[in-house]
Amino acid sequence: MQTENTLALPVGITLDRFIKSQQDAFPYATGELSQLLRDIALASKIINREINRAGLIDITGALGRDNVQGEAQQKLDIIANIRFIRALVNGGQVVGILSEEDNEITQTNNHYAKYVVAMDPLDGSSNIDVNVSIGTIFSIYRRISPIGTPATEADFTQGGRKQIAAGYILYGSSTIMVYTTGKGVNGFTYENSLGEYFLSHADIKMPKTGNIYSVNEAYFNEFPNYIKEFIEEMRQKSGCMARYIGSLVGDFHRNLLKGGIYLYPPTRKAESGKLRLFYECYPLAFVIEQAGGKACDGREDILDIIPQKIHQRSIIYLGSDELIDNLEEKIKTHNHLMIKQLELV
Ligand code: AHM
Numbered sequence: 001m002q003t004e005n006t007l008a009l010p011v012g013i014t015l016d017r018f019i020k021s022q023q024d025a026f027p028y029a030t031g032e033l034s035q036l037l038r039d040i041a042l043a044s045k046i047i048n049r050e051i052n053r054a055g056l057i058d059i060t061g062a063l064g065r066d067n068v069q070g071e072a073q074q075k076l077d078i079i080a081n082i083r084f085i086r087a088l089v090n091g092g093q094v095v096g097i098l099s100e101e102d103n104e105i106t107q108t109n110n111h112y113a114k115y116v117v118a119m120d121p122l123d124g125s126s127n128i129d130v131n132v133s134i135g136t137i138f139s140i141y142r143r144i145s146p147i148g149t150p151a152t153e154a155d156f157t158q159g160g161r162k163q164i165a166a167g168y169i170l171y172g173s174s175t176i177m178v179y180t181t182g183k184g185v186n187g188f189t190y191e192n193s194l195g196e197y198f199l200s201h202a203d204i205k206m207p208k209t210g211n212i213y214s215v216n217e218a219y220f221n222e223f224p225n226y227i228k229e230f231i232e233e234m235r236q237k238s239g240c241m242a243r244y245i246g247s248l249v250g251d252f253h254r255n256l257l258k259g260g261i262y263l264y265p266p267t268r269k270a271e272s273g274k275l276r277l278f279y280e281c282y283p284l285a286f287v288i289e290q291a292g293g294k295a296c297d298g299r300e301d302i303l304d305i306i307p308q309k310i311h312q313r314s315i316i317y318l319g320s321d322e323l324i325d326n327l328e329e330k331i332k333t334h335n336h337l338m339i340k341q342l343e344l345v
């Protein structure tokens with residue numbers, strides 16, 4: 001028999017309603033962080049639209065016609081940066097923005113705002129122009145500079161454990177926003193026709209272990225021995241799979257749901273790693289820890305790294321609990337052997 005629910009399935013919980021319900025759980029919450037999360041969601045919807053029509057814009061451009069307000073000639077990552085900054089400036093909750101696209105901190109002139117945001121507006125540069133999944137990563141801190149003044153570098157360099165929220169948007173086969181405010185991780189899938197995000201992945205928990213490893217194996221010969229050994233061991237596991245999109249958000253999201261490990265070890269070209277601490281490593285480390293996984297650089301947890309400068313890079317290993325433990329064990333043994341060898345010299 002058909003019921004009201006089977007005739008017209010409920011659409012579910014929107015991101016807005018979810019944010020509001022979380023805010024209501026804290027009697028003294030002022031709603032500013034909620035508004036900031038909504039501003040980020042809004043910017044991501046606009047970027048989603050730009051990404052979806054990117055191919056068409058190129059065709060128009062190639063035909064020599066006028067394109068959308070001169071923006072069509074710009075690269076999508078620059079457009080995403082502009083869109084995000086505009087949304088955050090107009091939203092009014094952010095005093096300063098650190099973006100992968102800008103050398104300096106962008107001052108929003110909202111000097112009374114409480115928060116700063118570090119972001120990679122469109123990550124996965126090699127995939128942007130070829131219709132492969134790409135993503136946005138964001139990280140939010142409460143400012144420590146005095147209210148009423150511009151943002152300072154110190155607002156950003158508080159350390160990963162001081163993040164009050166972080167997350168990402170994956171523009172993939174569907175668009176999904178995943179974030180944490182330190183109380184678990186939730187994912188919201190974008191419903192294009194309604195223009196809304198709906199809760200689709202409640203309280204995400206990363207599997208304790210997994211069979212997937214994600215690393216750019218073209219650099220294999222450059223990796224330290226312990227990484228080579230770790231990869232060799234992964235390959236021996238039954239059901240093991242190598243999966244590497246080259247878009248951090250896509251690789252991360254898959255492994256978060258299915259279990260696995262993402263590695264960006266030191267290479268000849270990038271001895272201190274390639275990925276950026278503030279808007280790639282810290283936020284994804286916050287998310288993965290909240291989902292029960294781990295993030296480290298081989299020496300310490302990513303969230304414990306004391307930052308030195310705003311665009312610094314880091315080695316990073318993001319993965320299921322058990323896989324990171326195995327890797328850390330290997331690194332420990334390697335370090336121990338190195339010390340022993342030094343003692344013998
Ligand atoms: P980007 O910020 O220039 O896009 O670089 C970050 C990207 C990540 O999304 C991805 O995981 C990694 O770089 C891929 O690097 P590589 O091509 O060296 O494997």
Ligand code: MG
Pocket residue numbers: 100120122123124280
């Ligand atoms: Mg990036």
